[in-house]
Amino acid sequence: PPLVSLRNVSKRFANGTLALQGMSLDVGEHDFISFLGPSGCGKSTALRLVAGLTRLSSGDMRWSATPAGTVAGKIDRDLGFVFQEPTLMPWAKVFDNVWLPLKLTGVSRDAAAPVVHQALEMVGLSRFADVYPRELSGGMKMRVSIARALVTRPRLLLMDEPFAALDEMTRIKLNNDLLSIWREHRFSVIFVTHSVYESVYLSNRIVVMAARPGRVIDEIRIEEPYPR
Ligand code: ADP
Ligand code: ADP
Numbered sequence: 001p002p003l004v005s006l007r008n009v010s011k012r013f014a015n016g017t018l019a020l021q022g023m024s025l026d027v028g029e030h031d032f033i034s035f036l037g038p039s040g041c042g043k044s045t046a047l048r049l050v051a052g053l054t055r056l057s058s059g060d061m062r063w064s065a066t067p068a069g070t071v072a073g074k075i076d077r078d079l080g081f082v083f084q085e086p087t088l089m090p091w092a093k094v095f096d097n098v099w100l101p102l103k104l105t106g107v108s109r110d111a112a113a114p115v116v117h118q119a120l121e122m123v124g125l126s127r128f129a130d131v132y133p134r135e136l137s138g139g140m141k142m143r144v145s146i147a148r149a150l151v152t153r154p155r156l157l158l159m160d161e162p163f164a165a166l167d168e169m170t171r172i173k174l175n176n177d178l179l180s181i182w183r184e185h186r187f188s189v190i191f192v193t194h195s196v197y198e199s200v201y202l203s204n205r206i207v208v209m210a211a212r213p214g215r216v217i218d219e220i221r222i223e224e225p226y227p228r
Contacts, residue, residue, distance in 0.1 A: 001064050002026035003156055003188055004050055009059030011045050011214075019045040020214040023059070025207065027156065032182060032189045034199035034206045042214025043192040044160055050190060051081055051158050080149030080187075082159040086141035088133040088148075094120070095129040098148045105152075112151075119147040122181055139170035146178070150185070157182075160192045175201055 004027040011020040020042040027033060027050075035043040048054045049061065063078075088097045098119055102112045120126045123143035133141055142162060149157055163171040179202060182189055193199055199206045200222070208218040 002028055005062040007060040009056050012057045018213040023216055027188055030186050030188055032203045034203040035192045036199040036206050037209030038211055041209040041211040047158050047160055047192050078155045080154040080157045082145050082149045082162045084161045084164050086145040088141055088144055090133055093130055093132055094144050097144055098151050101152050119151040123147045138166055155187055157187050157189045
């Protein structure tokens with residue numbers, strides 16, 4: 001079965017805003033899906049629904065064929081989430097920031113060390129385990145945030161405009177590195193962006209969305225993008 005399956009999902013917020021209407025989507029193994037569309041079209045809402053950060057108003061969502069909501073603990077371990085802000089703890093070293101998701105599931109600092117170092121290596125920051133976030137550039141903070149999201153080896157990585165606040169050169173570098181990591185580690189990705197460039201460069205499926213009221217208007221499958 002698909003990793004995640006949405007059927008005719010809609011979301012209306014408490015204030016009456018219809019943010020998403022009739023969305024259907026199957027996320028497969030090793031998919032790299034972009035949600036592409038203008039500001040306000042419901043991309044973040046769709047991502048947050050998949051993450052279980054907000055509840056759907058109608059429709060059906062399943063995780064590996066299990067109705068979502070019945071498997072909360074399992075979802076946490078199978079999901080990594082990267083926000084536009086790196087959201088690191090400023091008082092904690094890079095190592096401890098990346099350890100956090102494991103710590104929350106009861107893994108000691110010592111036991112976590114090899115996995116934390118692997119995650120930092122993945123994003124090219126093995127030499128920075130012992131520094132504090134304030135000593136890092138914006139791009140490096142984002143790399144730490146990616147390492148933290150991947151440290152539990154999730155099957156699905158959710159990214160909400162992760163590189164939007166970074167300068168162009170840093171962004172290109174991160175796009176390239178994200179692609180290499182994804183190719184090697186074979187998780188699935190949903191990547192929210194309003195950049196056509198990013199969606200075409202990164203994804204094999206582009207879900208195109210339009211505002212009023214948050215609807216999917218097209219899905220583009222890229223058969224032969226860049227060499228993968
Ligand atoms: P849910 O149904 O997922 O619990 P709510 O409608 O209760 O969502 O709103 C969640 C939070 O989002 C509230 O704290 C609210 O203040 C905030 N919020 C309200 N309107 C907006 C908006 N237009 N954009 C972003 N956040 C908003
Ligand atoms: P995008 O990520 O494509 O910019 P969003 O999913 O953030 O769009 O928002 C879709 C619509 O829902 C927008 O009109 C936004 O203002 C509204 N919205 C987002 N979050 C909330 C909330 N918590 N409460 C009320 N309205 C919201």
